[in-house]
Amino acid sequence: MTDRISVNGAARLSEAIHKLTAMFRQHKYVVVSLRPGKDRTLDQNALWFALYQRIASMTQIGDVDEARKYCKLHMGVQILMNEDEDFRNAWHRTMKHLAYEEKLDLMGNNPLFGPDGFPVTRLFNRAQGIAYTNRIVDDFTAKGVVFDDLLNQEAA
Template sequence: MADRISVNSASRLSEAIARLTSMYREKKFVVVSLRPGKDRTLDQNALWFALYQRIAQMTQIGDVEDARRYCKLHFGVPIMRAGDADFRDGWNRMFLHLEYEQKLELMGPCPLFGPDGFPVTRLFNRAQGIAYTDQIVSAFAAKGVVFDDLLGEVAA
């Protein structure tokens, strides 16, 4: 059981201390890792969700989950295949032969991979996450989707 908590307020600090205390009392052994800084993935995930929402609103792709599946498959998988030989080999062996609709379905909530679907974006490093965002914006801006307000919020 691994817990992760970002401490950004007095109440979150209290929550972290309470969880640590509880875990120590229950298990007697706890490994703690600390690092300063903001969790970049929270901001990035929020941006991606906003992009998916905008795509769903301004295209015929479907709902937000459909947009997420599409982006993971069309942009995320190629980024991972290009940047990680183990991912590429595994994808090629296990998924390359599947029909498009099956691959798309695996990108979202499914019994095999759980509520987040096949792991793609959570495997990204910082550069891959930026490339993913850039590719989504580029591809859908060409189809008339406007992201300027969302991207402006990130820069601010």
């Protein structure tokens, strides 16, 4: 059983203390890891979903899920291939031989990897997440998709 809590206010701090206390009482041994900083998943995932929505509405790529799968396969996989030797080796062993459509399908909801599909963006560190955002924006801006309003909200 693993819990992950981002503490960003008094209520979340109280929740974390409560869960830690309950887990200690039940198991008597608990491993705790702490780090300062913002959780990538909160802000970046919200921005990515907005980007996928915009891509879906301004292109012929399909719905939001299709936009997400496309971005994961074309931008996200490339980032990990360039920066993570273990990922690159595993990709070559397990995924490279598959047809394009199969790879694309595996990026979304499927029985093998679940509702989030093949792990790509969830493996990113913060810098890789920023690079992913930039690649999406650069690629689709060149195709006429406008993201300025979404990116201005991100900066605010």
